Amino acid sequence: MIAFLDYGAGNVRSVINAIESLGEKVKVVETAEDIVSAERLVFPGVGAFGSMMNILNEKNYVEPLKEYLNSGRPFLGICLGLQALFEGSEEAPGVRGLGFVLGMVKRFDIDLSVPHIGWNGLNIKKPSSIFTGLGGDEKFYFVHSYHVVPEDDGAVLTTTDYGCEFVSSIQLGNIIATQFHPEKSGSSGLKILENFLKTRGEQSIPVKPAQSTRLAKRIIACLDVRTNDQGDLVVTKGDQYDVREKGVVRNFGMPVELARRYYQEGADEITFLNITGFRDFPLEDMPMLEVLRQTSKNVFVPLTIGGGIRDYMDKNGRQYKALEVASEYFRSGADKVSIGSDAVLIVEEYLKTAEKTGQSSIEEISRVYGNQAVVISIDPRRVYVKSPDEVKHQVIETTIPGPNGELYSWYQCTIKGGREGRDLDAITLAQVCEKLGAGEILLNCIDRDGTNLGFDLELINAVSKAVSIPVIASSGAGRVEHFHEVFTRTEAESALAAGIFHRKEVPIAEVKKHLKGKVEIRE
Numbered sequence: 001m002i003a004f005l006d007y008g009a010g011n012v013r014s015v016i017n018a019i020e021s022l023g024e025k026v027k028v029v030e031t032a033e034d035i036v037s038a039e040r041l042v043f044p045g046v047g048a049f050g051s052m053m054n055i056l057n058e059k060n061y062v063e064p065l066k067e068y069l070n071s072g073r074p075f076l077g078i079c080l081g082l083q084a085l086f087e088g089s090e091e092a093p094g095v096r097g098l099g100f101v102l103g104m105v106k107r108f109d110i111d112l113s114v115p116h117i118g119w120n121g122l123n124i125k126k127p128s129s130i131f132t133g134l135g136g137d138e139k140f141y142f143v144h145s146y147h148v149v150p151e152d153d154g155a156v157l158t159t160t161d162y163g164c165e166f167v168s169s170i171q172l173g174n175i176i177a178t179q180f181h182p183e184k185s186g187s188s189g190l191k192i193l194e195n196f197l198k199t200r201g202e203q204s205i206p207v208k209p210a211q212s213t214r215l216a217k218r219i220i221a222c223l224d225v226r227t228n229d230q231g232d233l234v235v236t237k238g239d240q241y242d243v244r245e246k247g248v249v250r251n252f253g254m255p256v257e258l259a260r261r262y263y264q265e266g267a268d269e270i271t272f273l274n275i276t277g278f279r280d281f282p283l284e285d286m287p288m289l290e291v292l293r294q295t296s297k298n299v300f301v302p303l304t305i306g307g308g309i310r311d312y313m314d315k316n317g318r319q320y321k322a323l324e325v326a327s328e329y330f331r332s333g334a335d336k337v338s339i340g341s342d343a344v345l346i347v348e349e350y351l352k353t354a355e356k357t358g359q360s361s362i363e364e365i366s367r368v369y370g371n372q373a374v375v376i377s378i379d380p381r382r383v384y385v386k387s388p389d390e391v392k393h394q395v396i397e398t399t400i401p402g403p404n405g406e407l408y409s410w411y412q413c414t415i416k417g418g419r420e421g422r423d424l425d426a427i428t429l430a431q432v433c434e435k436l437g438a439g440e441i442l443l444n445c446i447d448r449d450g451t452n453l454g455f456d457l458e459l460i461n462a463v464s465k466a467v468s469i470p471v472i473a474s475s476g477a478g479r480v481e482h483f484h485e486v487f488t489r490t491e492a493e494s495a496l497a498a499g500i501f502h503r504k505e506v507p508i509a510e511v512k513k514h515l516k517g518k519v520e521i522r523e
Helices: 013-021 032-036 049-058 062-071 186-197 255-265 286-298 322-332 341-353 361-369 426-436 457-466 480-489 508-515
Strands: 002-004 026-028 041-045 075-079 103-107 116-120 140-144 146-150 156-161 165-172 175-178 218-227 233-236 269-274 303-306 336-339 374-378 380-385 408-415 420-425 440-443 471-474 494-497
Touching: 002 013, 013 026, 013 041, 013 186, 013 286, 032 062, 049 062, 140 186, 146 165, 218 255, 218 471, 218 508, 233 255, 233 286, 255 269, 255 286, 255 508, 269 286, 286 303, 286 322, 303 374, 322 336, 322 361, 336 361, 341 361, 341 374, 341 408, 341 420, 341 426, 361 374, 361 426, 374 426, 408 426, 420 426, 426 440, 426 457, 440 457, 457 471, 457 480, 480 494, 480 508
Parallel strands: 002 026, 002 041, 041 075, 075 175, 218 269, 218 494, 269 303, 303 336, 336 374, 374 440, 440 471, 471 494
Antiparallel strands: 103 146, 116 140, 156 165, 165 175, 218 233, 380 408, 408 420
C-alpha cells in the first residue's frame, strides 16, 4: 500500500493512475497519522510554493512530514514535492519549507523561455535503484520556473541543462525527489516509478556519454471536442473554424480512444479544446470531465484542456469563478488549462488602467497552480494596412503582400471561436497575458487553419520575440517539412496539429522520423 499525499492542488490523479497501472494500491492521506504510519510515501506537489506550504500548515501536515522524512523510510517527491524539502523559495519570500535539505529554491535567471517546459534529459551523478532498466539517454517531462539549489552536492542525484546546469533530482538514503514528472514521462517515467515502488533494488547507473542535455521540441496532438447533432461527444476539426461539412459535424472518432492512439504513436502532449465551452457551463459538462478522467488512466504525457475557463453564473444564480472551473479540470486529469476568449476580454480591461486587479482568471489560476498551468490560446487573423501609421496596433512588415499589394499587417484577436474580431492585436495580448501570470502561448492563425500551407512563421516570430514564455505554433501544418520549418525558422518550442493527424495524412511517427538528426526530439 502506497501512502499518497494529496494536499488539494493541481493534477495528482495522473500520479495515482500511474501507480495503480503498475499494480500497486494507493491510500490517499487524510490525517497526520496517515503520514506518520506510512511505509512508503509519494508526495506530488503541484502549483505554487506559497500556496502549497500554507495548505500543509493548515492541515497540520508539516511536523508529521518532517518526522516521516527523518525516519528514513522510502519517500518520492515530485516537482513541488522536491522543492518543499528545502528551506524556502524565491517564489514565496518569507514562507518556510520543510527544511529537510539545506538550500533554497531559485527562479531561473537565463536567456531562454521560462517556464522550462518540455522533455529534457538527465546527467546522472551517482548510482540509484530508480535507474534500473534505463539506458541513460531517456527524456523526461519538466514544467517549472524554479529549481532547487542544495548546499551539499552530495544530495544531487541528477542535473539537467537549460541555459544553466540545474539540479533535477536529489537522493538522501531512501528519500528521492525529482523536478521532472515521471507520471507524465511515458514508459521511461513509469519505469522510474516502478523502481521506486519495489521493496529492494540494486544501485545502478546507466552507461551514458558525458554530454549536456537538450530540451526537445514538442509535437502536440490537438483534439477539438464537441457534441454532434446526435448528442455524442466527438473529435472534430474545422476548416478556418467551420466544423461542418455538408451540414454535418465532422467526426474523427471518440476523444479517449484517439488520445490513447496519439500517446502510443509518440505524441509529446495531448490538448483537448472543448469548442462548445463558451456556450455550456463546464461544471455541468460531465462527459468532458469524464474524458479527462478516462484519458489520464492510460495516457502518461501532459494533458491540456481549453474551453469555458471563465466566470459563470448558473441557472440558479450562483456565481462560479474561473478558478473553480479550472480546479475541476485539474482534479479530473488536466495538467494545464487553456484560456481563449476570456483572455482577450481580460486584456482589454487591463489596457484601460494598466493595473492588475488580481481577480482575473489568469491571475487567480496562476497564483494557486503556478504560471506553468496557464496557457493562453490566441486566435488571430491578418489585417493588412498600407502603413504602420494607419493603426495603433503592433504592425509587422510582411513578405506576403495583401490583396492590394500591402506590405504591412497586424494580427487581430478574435473571440467566440473566431466569429468576432476585437480591437486588439495578438502581440499585445501575449505580452499582457505574460504580465498577468500566463506561462505559455498557444498561437493559432485563422487564415492558415485547415489550409495545409504551413505555419504562419511571421506571426510566430513576432510573438516569440515579444514574450519570454514558451510559444506553441498551431494552424496550417500539412507536411512533415512544415514542422522542420517552424522549428528551424522560428523560436517556437512546440508545434501542434490536428486534422492531418486525425486523417492519418501525416502520422506523428513520420514527423519525428523526418526531424530526427535535424531537430532535438523525444524518440
